[in-house]
Amino acid sequence: MIKAGMFVVAAALIAGGLGTAQAAPPPQVAQCAGCHGANGMGNPVAGFPALAGQPTEYLEQQLYAFKHGTRRNAIMKSFALGLTAADRRAIATYYHDLPAIAPTALPAAPSDATGATLAMNGAGIGTDHAIPACDSCHGAGGLGVAPAFPRLAGEPAAYIAAQLTDWQSGSRSETDVHLMHNIAVMLSPAQIKAVSEYFAALPPTGK
Ligand code: HEC
Numbered sequence: 001m002i003k004a005g006m007f008v009v010a011a012a013l014i015a016g017g018l019g020t021a022q023a024a025p026p027p028q029v030a031q032c033a034g035c036h037g038a039n040g041m042g043n044p045v046a047g048f049p050a051l052a053g054q055p056t057e058y059l060e061q062q063l064y065a066f067k068h069g070t071r072r073n074a075i076m077k078s079f080a081l082g083l084t085a086a087d088r089r090a091i092a093t094y095y096h097d098l099p100a101i102a103p104t105a106l107p108a109a110p111s112d113a114t115g116a117t118l119a120m121n122g123a124g125i126g127t128d129h130a131i132p133a134c135d136s137c138h139g140a141g142g143l144g145v146a147p148a149f150p151r152l153a154g155e156p157a158a159y160i161a162a163q164l165t166d167w168q169s170g171s172r173s174e175t176d177v178h179l180m181h182n183i184a185v186m187l188s189p190a191q192i193k194a195v196s197e198y199f200a201a202l203p204p205t206g207k
């Protein structure tokens with residue numbers, strides 16, 4: 001008993017001291033790696049989003065939304081259907097704890113300033129068509145702000161654009177305040193393209 005107790009204390013001290021110790025990955029994540037990457041950084045070519053480092057609550061909420069159909073995606077629904085609330089929390093915590101990693105290559109930044117301006121300053125401010133700066137919620141450099149605002153930096157441009165058009169069409173909807181729906185419906189196709197390419201070219205690590 002004494003020995004076992006000491007082992008637990010020692011293990012806790014080691015884990016606390018290293019600060020990086022992680023619980024064993026939830027068993028489901030083996031299935032996710034094929035698309036979201038073993039390191040959770042997604043697949044820019046295929047347009048699969050990175051999950052690593054995203055806010056726990058945000059990821060948890062998305063898995064709930066895929067299961068219950070407020071975010072409609074056939075692939076993700078099949079994976080989310082069998083997950084319990086405890087599974088969603090464990091998976092979200094696991095991906096949150098993975099560090100965002102700088103990719104070997106980022107797409108080139110768009111040459112015109114439309115996307116950067118929209119992200120940092122918004123558009124039409126002072127009119128009845130005011131689009132708030134994306135960074136006012138998603139953080140400087142699009143790095144995200146926990147718990148509710150996901151990182152956009154380094155996400156595939158095609159993925160970002162698809163989310164914005166999904167909000168326009170209603171196939172993705174938030175349960176309560178509809179922040180993104182209200183913004184997406186004001187964006188033109190040219191603005192969606194520009195802002196998606198802008199965020200895709202930003203490093204997910206901020207440097
Ligand atoms: C066959 C490929 C594939 C597999 C396997 C897969 N996903 Fe996905 N995942 C996607 C696609 C595609 C999207 C984007 C869906 C959309 O556009 O709404 C996505 C989106 C997500 C999102 C939302 C990310 C965000 O930023 O909003 C989460 C969370 C997620 N997947 C978790 C998982 C988990 C957990 C697993 C394993 C249990 C998994 N995925 C397995 C393809 C996959």
Ligand code: HEC
Pocket residue numbers: 049058061118119131132133134135136137138148149150151152155159160161163164173174179180183195
């Ligand atoms: C008022 C706050 C707010 C502003 C401003 C804002 N967003 Fe968002 N955004 C959110 C919230 C909240 C979510 C998460 C929605 C959810 O839970 O489904 C989100 C999610 C997203 C996502 C989904 C990311 C993912 O991983 O799936 C994209 C893409 C996005 N926003 C793009 C933008 C762009 C582009 C702008 C600027 C034109 C913008 N947002 C401005 C609040 C905001």
